[in-house]
Amino acid sequence: xxxxxxxxxxxxxxxxxxxxxxxxxxxxxxxxxxxxxxxxxxxxxxxxxxxxxxxxxxxxxxxxxxxxxxxxxxxxxxxxxxxxxxxxxxxxxxxxxxxxxxxxxxxxxxxxxxxxxxxxxxxxxxxxxxxxxxxxxxxxxxxxxxxxxxxxxxxxxxxxxxxxxxxxxxxxxxxxxxxxxxxxxxxxxxxx
Numbered sequence: 001x002x003x004x005x006x007x008x009x010x011x012x013x014x015x016x017x018x019x020x021x022x023x024x025x026x027x028x029x030x031x032x033x034x035x036x037x038x039x040x041x042x043x044x045x046x047x048x049x050x051x052x053x054x055x056x057x058x059x060x061x062x063x064x065x066x067x068x069x070x071x072x073x074x075x076x077x078x079x080x081x082x083x084x085x086x087x088x089x090x091x092x093x094x095x096x097x098x099x100x101x102x103x104x105x106x107x108x109x110x111x112x113x114x115x116x117x118x119x120x121x122x123x124x125x126x127x128x129x130x131x132x133x134x135x136x137x138x139x140x141x142x143x144x145x146x147x148x149x150x151x152x153x154x155x156x157x158x159x160x161x162x163x164x165x166x167x168x169x170x171x172x173x174x175x176x177x178x179x180x181x182x183x184x185x186x187x188x189x190x191x192x
Contacts, residue, residue, distance in 0.1 A: 011037065013154070023148075042108050042149055049078050052099050056080070059095075066090040093120040111145040115162070118142065122165055123175050136166050 014028045014037055029036040039045075044052065057073045066087050072080045083091070097116045100109055118139055121131065139162050147155065165175075172178055 011035070041105055044103060046078070048103055050075070052103070053078055055099060056095070061090070069095075089119065089123065092116055093123070107145070108149055111142060111149055114138065114142040115146065118162060122169050125174055127169055127174050129170065132166055132170055136163075139163055139166065 018027050026040060053073050053075055057070045059069050067084060072082050074081055093116050097113050
């Protein structure tokens with residue numbers, strides 16, 4: 001969404017792209033004394049961003065599924081404010097595949113869809129060992145696709161974490177029995 005101050009697609013990232021990858025469309029353009037940063041193919045134009053934010057503003061979820069995401073949207077600044085940790089899985093697994101389907105290039109949308117399906121699958125209430133083994137192969141390919149789309153500066157250790165989540169799912173079972181969201185929903189406070 002190219003949010004000012006939040007994006008990792010900056011001059012330093014573009015210089016790293018020139019050094020470490022072979023993306024000619026992401027390289028900086030030197031024009032005499034000026035440097036131009038061409039728009040990346042994964043960044044939406046301003047009018048398309050407004051469409052996404054208008055759509056988010058109109059969303060309503062079932063009670064308890066997610067917070068009121070429409071109140072998080074700031075249309076003037078084209079930003080989301082105050083998203084809680086409970087909303088992130090809903091955003092990742094539900095909203096991203098729907099919101100960007102016709103707005104991004106097919107290869108970019110496919111990679112985002114694969115990572116969304118991955119998180120949906122490991123968060124399901126029942127896990128099949130054969131399915132987890134298939135996911136282990138697929139997530140590596142998905143991370144490689146994301147590596148080819150985004151600049152090297154986008155990736156830190158957190159972007160490679162999904163590869164290790166599958167081992168944890170094999171050992172510990174379904175994720176939903178081990179995470180903190182149900183307790184955060186209840187707002188349990190303990191008096192000491």
